[in-house]
Amino acid sequence: MNxxxxxxxxxxxxxxxxxxxxxxxxxxxxxxxxxxxLAARTCQTPVALISLIDERRQWFKxxxxxxxxxxxxxxxxxxxxxxxxxxxxxxxxxxxxxxxxNPLVSxxxxxxxxxxxALRTPDGIPLGALCVLDYAPRTLSEDQAAILTLLAQQVMSxxxxxxxxxERDERLDDSRRIEQRQTLLVRELHHRVKNxxxxxxxxxxxxxxxxxSFDEFYHSFxxxxxxxxxxxxxxxxxxxxxxxxxxxxLSELKPFAETRQPRFVLLGPPVDLAAELxxxxxxxxxxxxxxxxxxxxxxxxxxxxxxxxxTDDVNGARQLRLEWREFGGPQVKEPxxxxxxxxxxxxxxxxxxxxxxxxxxxxxxxxxxxxxxxxERRLVPAY
Amino acid sequence: MPIQNTSKPLVLILEDEALIAxxxxxxxxxxxxxxxxxxxxxxxxLEWLGTATPSMAILDATLNDGSCSNVAAELSRREVxxxxxxxxxxxxxxxxxxxxxxxxxxxxxxxALVQACEQFLVRCS
Numbered sequence: 001m002n003x004x005x006x007x008x009x010x011x012x013x014x015x016x017x018x019x020x021x022x023x024x025x026x027x028x029x030x031x032x033x034x035x036x037x038l039a040a041r042t043c044q045t046p047v048a049l050i051s052l053i054d055e056r057r058q059w060f061k062x063x064x065x066x067x068x069x070x071x072x073x074x075x076x077x078x079x080x081x082x083x084x085x086x087x088x089x090x091x092x093x094x095x096x097x098x099x100x101x102n103p104l105v106s107x108x109x110x111x112x113x114x115x116x117x118a119l120r121t122p123d124g125i126p127l128g129a130l131c132v133l134d135y136a137p138r139t140l141s142e143d144q145a146a147i148l149t150l151l152a153q154q155v156m157s158x159x160x161x162x163x164x165x166x167e168r169d170e171r172l173d174d175s176r177r178i179e180q181r182q183t184l185l186v187r188e189l190h191h192r193v194k195n196x197x198x199x200x201x202x203x204x205x206x207x208x209x210x211x212x213s214f215d216e217f218y219h220s221f222x223x224x225x226x227x228x229x230x231x232x233x234x235x236x237x238x239x240x241x242x243x244x245x246x247x248x249x250l251s252e253l254k255p256f257a258e259t260r261q262p263r264f265v266l267l268g269p270p271v272d273l274a275a276e277l278x279x280x281x282x283x284x285x286x287x288x289x290x291x292x293x294x295x296x297x298x299x300x301x302x303x304x305x306x307x308x309x310x311t312d313d314v315n316g317a318r319q320l321r322l323e324w325r326e327f328g329g330p331q332v333k334e335p336x337x338x339x340x341x342x343x344x345x346x347x348x349x350x351x352x353x354x355x356x357x358x359x360x361x362x363x364x365x366x367x368x369x370x371x372x373x374x375x376e377r378r379l380v381p382a383y
Numbered sequence: 384m385p386i387q388n389t390s391k392p393l394v395l396i397l398e399d400e401a402l403i404a405x406x407x408x409x410x411x412x413x414x415x416x417x418x419x420x421x422x423x424x425x426x427x428x429l430e431w432l433g434t435a436t437p438s439m440a441i442l443d444a445t446l447n448d449g450s451c452s453n454v455a456a457e458l459s460r461r462e463v464x465x466x467x468x469x470x471x472x473x474x475x476x477x478x479x480x481x482x483x484x485x486x487x488x489x490x491x492x493x494x495a496l497v498q499a500c501e502q503f504l505v506r507c508s
Contacts, residue, residue, distance in 0.1 A: 187471075191445075194470030195400060198489035202406035205493065209409065276447075280401070343405065351401035351423055 007083075009125045015055055017125045021163050024052060024059055031158050032062035035130070039151050040064050043115065043144045045132040050155055051078040052119070052128035066109075066133070075104050078129035081116035087149050088129075090114040092137035112137045115145065117152035122160070130155050196232075200225065210339040220340070224286065227252065231282035235275050242272040245281070245322075249307050252285045256298065263298060268309035271320065274375035280344075280352045281322070287341035288324050288368060296366050297329030303365075304328055311374065318374040326365035334361045392504055395440035396421040397428045397454055398468070399447050403489075407441065407468075410493040416500060424448045432457055439503040441496065444469035452480055464503040468496065 009017075018024070032050055040048035047065035051058045058076040060069055073079060077099055081088040092112050093099040104111050116131030130152040132140075140148070203224055211217035230251040234243035249266055256263035273281055285307075289298070297303030309322045326332075335342070342359070345368065349355040355372035394416045398404035404421035411418055419437050422428040425448050432454070440458055442451045444467050451467070458465045466485035485499055 190472065191470040194489045195403075198403050198470065199400060201490040202400075202402040205406045205409065206402065344402075347405055348401040351404065351421070352399075 009123075014125050014127070017121050017123070018052060018054065018127050021127070021159050022166055023061060023159060023162065024054055026061075028062060032155065035151055035155055035158070036062040036064050039130060039132055039148060042147045042151075043132040043140055045113070045134045047111075047133035049078070049131050049133070050119070050128070051076065051116075051131060053079050053082060053126075058128065071104070075102060077102065077114050078116050078131055081114075081129040081131060082118040082120075082126035084118065087115060087117040087145050087152075089140055089145065091139050095137075110135060113139075115140050115148060117149045119152055119156055119159070121156070127159075200228075203228075206340050206343060210337075210343075220290075223290065224283070227282060227286035228279070231279055235278060238272075242274050243278040243282075245271045245273050245309060245320075248273065248278060248282045249285055252282070252289045253305070261301070262304065264305040264307065266307050268307075269311065271309060271311055271374070273320075276375050277320075277353055277372065280349055284345055284349055284368075284370070285324075287344050288366075291341050292326055292329070292366070295330070296332070297326035300329055302328045314373075318376070320370075320372050320374050322370050322372075324366070324368040326367075329365055331363050332361050332366055391415060391417040392438040392500070393417045393419055393435075394500060395419040395428065395431070395437035395458075395463075395465075397423075397425065397440065397442045397446065397451055399423040399443060407493070407496065410497060411500065414497045414500075416497075425451055425454050428454050429457065436461055437463060439463060439500055440465035441468050441500075442466070444471050455480075455484070464506060466496075466499050466503075 036048040036050055040046070045065075047063075049063045049066060050061040052061060053073070053076065057070045057072055058078060060066075063069070077090070077093070080098060090096050090099065090113070093102065093105045093114055094110075094112060099105050099114070102111075111133050113134035113136065114131060116129035118129050119127045121127065130148065132148065204221065207217055207221045207224065211220060231243060231248060234247050234251065235241070237243070245268065246266055250257070253264045289305075292298040292303075292305055297305050304327055306325045306327065307323070308325075309320060312319050312321065345357055345359055349357050349370055349372070353370070353372040355370045358367075358369045360367040392415075394411050396404055396407055396411075396418055398407065398421050401421075401423070404423070408418045408421055419431060419435070420428065422431065423446065425446050440454075440463060442454060442465055444451055455465060455467075466487055468487050468489060468491070470489040472488065487495060487499065
């Protein structure tokens with residue numbers, strides 16, 4: 001059919017270009033209806049169409065005189081016309097071997113005359129044609145053919161305009177969505193900051209209640225704030241969603257990381273803790289470390305700490321087991337005074353993390369164990 | 384839950400930040416109140432409300448299982464005074480739902496919360 005130079009586009013490109021206009025199957029629009037009416041009037045034909053060639057059919061954005069919205073591709077004359085360089089005029093379809101067997105030519109409504117101007121994108125990809133048809137053989141005057149070509153260009157201008165408006169609307173929607181997300185994030189940030197301040201305030205109260213002197217209060221309190229800040233740093237790396245357990249433990253035990261003799265062992269698979277779990281677990285590890293430095297295995301050069309963790313599937317939910325065991329420290333005695341550390345381990349962890357906690361003051365070293373469900377939900381998607 | 388001393392006014396605490404909740408509990412107990420909870424979810428609080436009625440309540444606006452409005456509605460129905468202690472600003476949708484609700488934005492000095500509870504007592508007596 002197209003025995004000219006091979007086109008520079010593929011059928012896939014062509015369909016992509018067509019679908020870019022988002023025109024197929026849209027309701028009639030006066031701008032396009034007006035253009036086909038003008039074409040029919042100028043060419044003095046009973047039928048005029050804006051035909052767009054889709055994958056398996058030709059679909060009419062506007063039509064007069066035919067009374068159809070689409071036809072199968074074997075009924076399409078525009079499929080041929082759109083591949084011609086200029087306006088294709090066929091004075092009698094029944095005399096033309098290419099179209100004589102077209103169902104609309106050989107059968108009802110027995111079309112005889114066709115003239116069509118291709119609809120091409122600015123890149124030259126054909127989408128269909130603006131055409132006029134008649135039930136008797138005839139031809140077009142030079143003026144009529146020229147106007148048909150100009151009207152086809154007008155159809156393309158309308159299509160372009162429509163696309164630009166649609167793209168602008170999409171961008172507006174996008175920026176509205178971004179704005180909404182921003183508002184949400186600001187509100188969430190406000191909430192989190194206020195909650196963090198309330199947590200710090202609670203820490204002041206709890207530390208105050210368990211400190212003997214201002215000096216003790218000051219040091220314990222600022223150490224706790226620093227520990228909290230370290231966990232927040234790890235969380236910030238992931239949009240404030242999750243932090244690796246290993247990193248949380250490492251950040252607490254950092255001062256002991258570069259000693260000649262290893263002072264701690266971390267044994268466990270990679271596990272990310274959601275913020276709701278990371279913060280209390282970080283605080284718990286801080287209290288355990290502080291306690292070990294003061295009274296336990298890290299108070300003497302030969303002592304060390306073993307931290308083990310694993311995850312298990314319990315009834316389809318992931319469960320974390322975290323163990324802390326001290327070795328080689330001074331003999332352990334059950335404390336007489338329950339400080340903030342034990343409040344945190346025995347009251348905060350069960351409440352905040354739904355954890356089952358066990359603290360054993362074994363004489364050869366403190367043992368702590370917690371079992372808690374892992375929280376999998378994220379509020380903000382990962383990168 | 385700890386058994387409550389009935390001679391003391393009973394404050395229900397609904398708060399999912401354990402440290403905040405426990406500190407609030409300590410402050411209230413120091414001030415002569417008994418505490419129901421602290422509860423960390425609305426469903427546990429509602430379950431407890433199925434068995435008892437507190438003198439008053441302190442509620443966080445948003446818990447892990449959603450807005451506290453169910454609990455607030457139940458308390459309103461029983462004419463139990465309550466206040467919202469929340470990190471949200473005072474333009475939260477809950478406010479539209481519950482008029483005349485006392486809204487204290489986090490963080491607030493413990494004394495402010497204790498004082499609010501005292502006002503509830505005065506209003507009740």
